[in-house]
Amino acid sequence: MYQLHYFPSNANAAPHMVLEELGQAYELVLVDRANNAQKSEEYLAINPNGRIPTLVDGGLVLSEAAAIVLHLVDQHPEANLAPRIGAPERAKFYQWLIFLTNSLQEELMIWQYPDRLTGTEAAATEIVRDGAERRAGAYLDVIEQHLETNGPLFLGDKLSAADFYLVMLARWARPMSNPPRSRPHIARLLDMVTALPAVRRAYEHEGVTGEIC
Template sequence: MYTLFYYPRNASLAPHFVLKALDVPFQLELVDRKKVAQKSAQYLRLNPTGRIPTLVDDDFVLCESAAICLYLCEKHSEKNLIPDAPQAKAEFYQWLMYLTSTLQNELMVYFYPERHTQNAIMYDDIIKTQQSRISDALAILDQKLGNNSYLVNDQFTVCDCYMFMLCIWADEIAKPPLSFTNLNRYLKNLAKHPAIASVCEYEETDLTIYK
């Protein structure tokens, strides 16, 4: 059985969505960030990066949210959370990389400005700049979506799990995802997906704004 080390609304959210969508047996192990448990000696022996999530599959240990998602989907390829056709699969990887290397990175700078300057006076300027950069990334994703129900190949994939996680994180910025026409429709549709709805209920993530 899989064990996912998680914390609500953390980067473990996407793998949690994936596990639920795959409908495979798994258990959750809370890593209490309020107590900085991710930096404890016990957790660091499991995941030396001191970050969440971590997946344990028997004696195999894997970290990094996107890598966990891909591993799970490749083990359960019959569930079709990764497209099969070469071009569709290439597009899938393209947008997953965009989400992880662009949107997620911009959000991390926004949430943790203190990690990017030694001058506290600069915090507000970094946050303001990041609001604009995040909005630019969301605009690209909004354009990509168009009238489609899903991000890639008109099927529910890991990209949609990852996108929903990041858009939840971004819901507090000045121009949040729901302010974009296509993203608004897309996210409200995704919020009804059984896996997403179930996981958000478990993690006590309120989906009222997506109704």
């Protein structure tokens, strides 16, 4: 059985939604981030970066949310949460998933934690935060343009794991002055995906109540 090490609404949310949509049995293991458990000796032994999530799949211990998502969709190709390997659509799926994790997610991390770059320099922290919000907003605009032309989901009308990944990031980005949902085509995707029972179940298991994103 899969084991997903998580903390509510952290980067485990996308793998968690995918596990639910796949209908796979899994065990959730809380990493008590409120008490810095992600930096405990025990957790560092499975995730040397001290970051959440980690997936344990038998003898395989896997970190990085996007890698976990890719592994899960590859293990269960019959669920069609990604196009077939080698198809042009698969390449576009890689493009969007990697854009989400490598560009948007990283910018959101800087926006959420600018002091990790600036230390105690309050003025610099504000500049970094504002810059990260602007850059994240520009990435969201790119997604909005793509969805307007090619939507309603990343791969047209074909649900893929990239859609779940955007839900996770959109939840984090809710406090932005121009949040993801302010863009109509992103809002439509978020409405479609958060209406899925699998998505609601995943967030419920994590103790998240109310609107998801």
